[in-house]
Amino acid sequence: MLKQRIITALVLLPLVLGAIFGLSNHWFALAMAVPVLIGAYEWANLMGIEELEKRAPYVALVGIGLSLSFWLELKWLCTIAVLWWVLAAYFVKNFPDNSGLWTGRIRMGVMGWFTLVPAWIGLVMLQGQENGAWLLLYVLLLVWGADTGAYFAGRRWGKRKMAPKVSPGKSIAGLVGGLLTTAVIALIVAFNTDIADSIGLAVFFGVSMVTVFASVLGDLVESMVKRHRGIKDSGTILPGHGGILDRVDSVTAAVPVYVGLMFVMGGIA
Numbered sequence: 001m002l003k004q005r006i007i008t009a010l011v012l013l014p015l016v017l018g019a020i021f022g023l024s025n026h027w028f029a030l031a032m033a034v035p036v037l038i039g040a041y042e043w044a045n046l047m048g049i050e051e052l053e054k055r056a057p058y059v060a061l062v063g064i065g066l067s068l069s070f071w072l073e074l075k076w077l078c079t080i081a082v083l084w085w086v087l088a089a090y091f092v093k094n095f096p097d098n099s100g101l102w103t104g105r106i107r108m109g110v111m112g113w114f115t116l117v118p119a120w121i122g123l124v125m126l127q128g129q130e131n132g133a134w135l136l137l138y139v140l141l142l143v144w145g146a147d148t149g150a151y152f153a154g155r156r157w158g159k160r161k162m163a164p165k166v167s168p169g170k171s172i173a174g175l176v177g178g179l180l181t182t183a184v185i186a187l188i189v190a191f192n193t194d195i196a197d198s199i200g201l202a203v204f205f206g207v208s209m210v211t212v213f214a215s216v217l218g219d220l221v222e223s224m225v226k227r228h229r230g231i232k233d234s235g236t237i238l239p240g241h242g243g244i245l246d247r248v249d250s251v252t253a254a255v256p257v258y259v260g261l262m263f264v265m266g267g268i269a
Contacts, residue, residue, distance in 0.1 A: 008239050012247075020136055025128040029120075033066055035244050036120045039252075042234040042243045043112035046225050047105045058109060065117040075125060078260035081118035085214055085253050092220045095166050099228060108225070115221070115252050122255035129268050138189055139258050142208060143215045143250045145185045146178035150216075153177020167223040175216060182212045199267045207265065211258040218253025222246070 019031050040062035044055035069077055088111075091102055102111060126136040154174030162170045186208040190196045196204035222245055226234065235243025245252075262268045 012238075016140075017137075020127060021133045025124065025132075028127050029070060029124045032120055032123050033063070035248065036066065036116050037063055038235075038237065038244045039116050039248065040112065042245050043108075043116065046229050046231075046234060046245075047108045047112070048229065049105070058112070061109070062113060062116055065113060066120055069117060069121050070124070074121065075263060077118045078122050078125065078256040079264055080260075081114060081122075081256035082260040084114045084118075085217055085257055088221050088253075089217055092163060092166055092217065092224055095163075095224050096228070103228060111221075111225075115218075118256035118260075119248075119252040122259035125259050125263075125268065126255065134193075135195070135268075136255075138195065139211065139255055140251070141185055141189075142182050142211055142258075143254050145182045146212045146215050147250065148178075149181025150174035150178035153180075163220055166220050166227060170216075170220070178216065179209065179212055182208065199262070199265045203265055204267070207258060207261045207267070210261060211254050214257035215250035215254035218250045221253070222249035 019028055023031060037059055040059045041055050044058040047058070049055050049058065068074065091098060102108065123136065126132050126139065129135055150170070151174070153176060154169075154171045157173035157177075158171030160172045161168060162172050162175055183205075186205055190201055190204055199207075222234065226232065233242030234245035237243055238247055259268065
């Protein structure tokens with residue numbers, strides 16, 4: 001399993017970096033629509049739609065959301081997504097007692113739409129900024145840094161669990177380790193680039209840390225939905241990793257939250 005995970009990661013990393021740095025914004029938008037629509041296909045399964053052909057309408061609904069948001073430039077959807085992730089934090093904190101608030105196909109379909117569509121908008125908006133490829137890489141570094149710091153800190157000190165009813169493997173120590181790791185990344189980037197000049201170091205650092213919390217939340221929300229559904233992985237398309245959603249769950253929260261907050265603060269146009 002570990003060998004498969006490493007091989008898959010080594011294949012995906014150059015593809016992701018090539019798309020971020022090598023494609024124009026329009027082609028990047030099209031390229032990123034592919035994993036998002038596969039994610040919609042997997043989310044339909046999380047909604048309880050097991051028949052493959054019956055997932056197509058939900059995939060189409062997400063696809064329509066992508067198209068409309070691109071042509072109408074619905075940038076504010078990322079700001080709305082920040083509110084969605086605040087609500088999602090409430091769901092995670094009170095799982096499974098409040099499951100009735102979000103279960104059911106229609107409500108879960110809305111959850112999936114607000115998870116996938118703003119994430120795609122955020123990716124496209126970031127990559128389309130001046131030096132946008134580097135901005136997007138920075139957000140991805142926050143996500144990867146949080147995962148790495150959480151893994152090592154959790155293994156060493158992870159006795160107190162963060163959300164045992166949702167994801168028993170995640171610990172408070174892991175969260176702290178992820179925050180410390182990403183704090184170092186944020187400060188190194190801020191002091192060696194002009195990324196924070198337009199909004200100030202304190203605001204930039206604050207947005208970065210909120211983005212890290214969001215990345216953790218994205219992971220927890222998918223774990224919550226999978227636990228409710230009674231499945232381990234969202235899909236099987238990525239050997240050793242499971243489905244697309246299993247690989248990008250943190251990104252689906254981190255990117256729109258970062259973009260939504262930076263948009264409000266005037267850090268991006």
